[in-house]
Amino acid sequence: MTPRDTLTGVLLRATALGLASGGRSSSGLSALALRGPLPVPLPLTPRAVPWAVGGELLTDKLPVAPSRLSPPVLASRVAAGALCGLVVARRAGAPPGVPVVAAGLAAAVASALGVRWRAAHPGVRPALVEDAVSLALAAAAAR
Numbered sequence: 001m002t003p004r005d006t007l008t009g010v011l012l013r014a015t016a017l018g019l020a021s022g023g024r025s026s027s028g029l030s031a032l033a034l035r036g037p038l039p040v041p042l043p044l045t046p047r048a049v050p051w052a053v054g055g056e057l058l059t060d061k062l063p064v065a066p067s068r069l070s071p072p073v074l075a076s077r078v079a080a081g082a083l084c085g086l087v088v089a090r091r092a093g094a095p096p097g098v099p100v101v102a103a104g105l106a107a108a109v110a111s112a113l114g115v116r117w118r119a120a121h122p123g124v125r126p127a128l129v130e131d132a133v134s135l136a137l138a139a140a141a142a143r
Helices: 008-021 027-036 049-059 071-092 095-119 124-143
Strands: none
Touching: 008 049, 008 071, 008 095, 008 124, 027 049, 027 071, 049 124, 071 095, 095 124
């Protein structure tokens, strides 16, 4: 068992992927899909990742993009985070309960923080910073 497969390592990676999913809902699961088949029935393959991430990165900048705190959008981000926790736990052979909850909560927190960030820092550049942070966090945690 490697340090990343300990319960603490699983919990930290799940939480980081949840935070990434709260920033960009496709980032966590996409990063995990690039590392190998997902042990959950999702139609996300390495070939679909650029479309999922690219589409979200573009549409997020549009003025008609819904608030990430609206109930359906927030629910999808929390679900994406929780699924990241499940994938990380399953791949490590760890119990999924705590990582799933931690990743889902982290996604909710990151969603709220993202709204505050964007309100305090309007414009495309801060949105690109948020993109970069979400993608880097997802890539690091999915390793």
